[in-house]
Amino acid sequence: MAIDSLNVKKDEVVREKDHPLVEFQETLKEAVEIMNFPPQVFEFLKKPMRFLEVSIPVRMDNGQTEIFQGFRAQHNDAAGPTKGGIRFHPDVTAEEVKALAGWMSLKCGITDLPYGGAKGGIVCDPRKMSQDELERLSRGYVRAVSQMVGPTKDIPAPDMYTNSQIMAWMLDEYDHIREFDSPGFITGKPIALGGSKGRETATSKGVLYTLQRVCELKKMALKNTRIIIQGFGNVGSYLAKYLYDLGAKVIGIGDVLGGLYDEKGLDIPYLLESRDSFGIVSNRFDHSISNQELLEKECDILIPAAISGVIHKQNAARINCEIVIEAANGPTTKEALAILDDRDILVVPDILANSGGVIVSYFEWCQNNQGFYWTEEEVNARLEEKMNMGFENVFNTARRYNVNMKLAAYIEGIQRLAEASRLRGWLKY
Ligand code: GLU
Numbered sequence: 001m002a003i004d005s006l007n008v009k010k011d012e013v014v015r016e017k018d019h020p021l022v023e024f025q026e027t028l029k030e031a032v033e034i035m036n037f038p039p040q041v042f043e044f045l046k047k048p049m050r051f052l053e054v055s056i057p058v059r060m061d062n063g064q065t066e067i068f069q070g071f072r073a074q075h076n077d078a079a080g081p082t083k084g085g086i087r088f089h090p091d092v093t094a095e096e097v098k099a100l101a102g103w104m105s106l107k108c109g110i111t112d113l114p115y116g117g118a119k120g121g122i123v124c125d126p127r128k129m130s131q132d133e134l135e136r137l138s139r140g141y142v143r144a145v146s147q148m149v150g151p152t153k154d155i156p157a158p159d160m161y162t163n164s165q166i167m168a169w170m171l172d173e174y175d176h177i178r179e180f181d182s183p184g185f186i187t188g189k190p191i192a193l194g195g196s197k198g199r200e201t202a203t204s205k206g207v208l209y210t211l212q213r214v215c216e217l218k219k220m221a222l223k224n225t226r227i228i229i230q231g232f233g234n235v236g237s238y239l240a241k242y243l244y245d246l247g248a249k250v251i252g253i254g255d256v257l258g259g260l261y262d263e264k265g266l267d268i269p270y271l272l273e274s275r276d277s278f279g280i281v282s283n284r285f286d287h288s289i290s291n292q293e294l295l296e297k298e299c300d301i302l303i304p305a306a307i308s309g310v311i312h313k314q315n316a317a318r319i320n321c322e323i324v325i326e327a328a329n330g331p332t333t334k335e336a337l338a339i340l341d342d343r344d345i346l347v348v349p350d351i352l353a354n355s356g357g358v359i360v361s362y363f364e365w366c367q368n369n370q371g372f373y374w375t376e377e378e379v380n381a382r383l384e385e386k387m388n389m390g391f392e393n394v395f396n397t398a399r400r401y402n403v404n405m406k407l408a409a410y411i412e413g414i415q416r417l418a419e420a421s422r423l424r425g426w427l428k429y
Contacts, residue, residue: 020099020308028102031410034401038429041418048101048118053094054144056122059137068124068137070343072145073101073156075117080120080419082151083108083358085159086141087190088134088166094122095327096308100159100329106413107355111390113362116417120145124385126161127278127407138166142173149174149185151368157361160307161278163234165201170194184368187361196364198379199357205380207327209387210348211243211301214274214323217395219344226299228252228321230259231306233279233355235327237272239305244268252294254306258282259294266346279338298321304331311336319345327348341404350408351413353392359386 016326025046032042056068070352071094074082083105099120104117122141126134132216142294142351148154183194191197195215198205225248229376232255240250255275260282275281282288295302295315302321304310308330311319314337316332324340325348326332332340332347340347341370367373390412398408420429 004051009236019095020330021102022094022270024099024102026334027407027410028414029076031407031414034302034403034407034415035411036106037414039417041414041421041427041429044421044427045102045105045414045417046077048098048423049077050074050148051098052145052148054141056137056140056144058140060133062085063132068140070120070122070152071097072117072120072148072149073097075101075105075119075416077116078426079108079116079416080422081116081122081150083113083115083157083361084118084120085157085357086120086166086170087159087164088124088126088137088161088302089124090123090125095309097121103329103351104358105417106351106410107358109413109416110352110384110394111359112416113358115155115358115362118156119159120156121159134166135169138169139173142170143177143205146177150178150184151182151365152177154186155235155255155361155365156186157396158234160233162188164188164190164195167195176372184254185366188357189364192369194364194397196379197369197374198383198423199360199364200234202360202379203235203327203354204242204358205358205383206387207235207303207305207325207353208242209356210353210383210391211303211325213388214301214325214346214348215389218323220300220333223247224249225301226246226251226263227301227303228254228294228297228299229303229305230254230260230295230310230331231304231308231326231328232271232275232280232281236303236305237275237279239303239327240266241272252297252416254291254294255280255282256289256306259291260285260287261289261294261297265336267319301325304328307331307336309333311340313339316340317343319343321345323348325353326425327354329354337406347406349394349405349409352390352405352409355390356387359383385407 013383025347100119149278189195252261296318297319301323305327311332313335
């Protein structure tokens with residue numbers, strides 16, 4: 001598709017100036033207080049233990065050199081090496097990467113993975129770069145952070161606008177630097193390079209398992225449940241397909257340019273065939289609506305599966321569903337969550353709902369370390385087990401402390417982090 005059309009009609013989602021790091025810290029503080037931990041626990045966990053900012057010179061196809069800004073944050077490595085994806089996005093900031101690394105620590109805590117959290121980012125617009133430029137940028141990033149990462153130190157993975165090909169280039173660069181084969185350095189790799197079966201679909205499968213638990217709880221039959229998914233990238237598209245195949249009515253989907261809506265249910269297989277490699281499909285139809293309109297349409301379950309901050313204090317009163325499942329990282333701001341709570345809309349938090357990706361990344365790393373590979377059925381069965389365990393724990397914690405599921409997920413996530421830090425002698429309580 002013509003790149004120019006992306007510039008003219010850029011992202012229609014009106015993002016409130018959200019501050020993910022402030023929100024992470026505020027909720028963390030509440031959780032630490034509820035658990036009666038000393039304030040020192042909050043002081044220690046509120047920021048990453050390590051943070052690196054790098055400049056990456058990249059030779060562009062036109063012969064010029066451009067300098068890209070990159071980040072890597074390692075939140076806490078008490079429980080094991082750190083783990084988390086790398087995003088390529090024009091709006092990524094140091095603060096956002098720090099918050100995302102903190103959320104990764106919580107995700108690993110909730111589902112009992114032997115990791116702390118990390119996250120990386122490069123400020124770039126991959127939609128405007130050639131494959132060769134992306135390869136040089138990916139390799140440049142690995143050279144810039146190579147001292148800090150490694151299979152027993154910090155293990156990267158895909159995140160927004162990064163994929164298995166980018167992981168493959170990064171792995172190759174790392175192997176060259178270290179001069180040995182090191183498949184456990186990075187996850188989300190292609191299967192031929194030691195990737196795991198089921199990794200590509202893992203986040204969507206995890207969201208699906210969570211959704212099925214919520215439906216059981218609410219005594220809702222999945223068949224004919226009206227669902228809107230905002231985001232049609234890796235997570236949103238597989239999820240739409242699974243839900244469609246199970247007989248749910250996917251009545252709306254949104255991509256970076258707009259949304260498609262049909263109260264009778266969308267033809268998901270057709271939309272999947274029609275989308276481009278960035279998950280964009282709405283521009284192929286004249287009846288597309290804006291993402292804002294899409295988010296406010298009436299449905300049973302709303303699944304934001306794209307960027308952060310799309311449900312905010314200006315639109316939270318108009319969200320028209322019974323359940324929100326956060327498939328993206330940080331799609332609901334703290335103020336919006338309070339409004340949704342007041343309106344009795346159940347919000348299933350990101351650090352629980354989207355943890356399927358890092359869970360199967362962990363399985364991939366285990367397989368790399370063992371040199372023994374599992375079947376897709378084994379991967380999915382173990383994923384479902386972990387997701388169910390996480391859901392059960394967070395749900396019970398929410399009941400025990402009489403808090404919403406977001407706060408309950410923080411409480412669950414912090415426990416192992418704090419304990420591992422205490423046992424190492426880093427925290428005294
Ligand atoms: N980027 C994904 C996340 O936010 C996956 C991270 C990983 O697999 O390490 O959870």
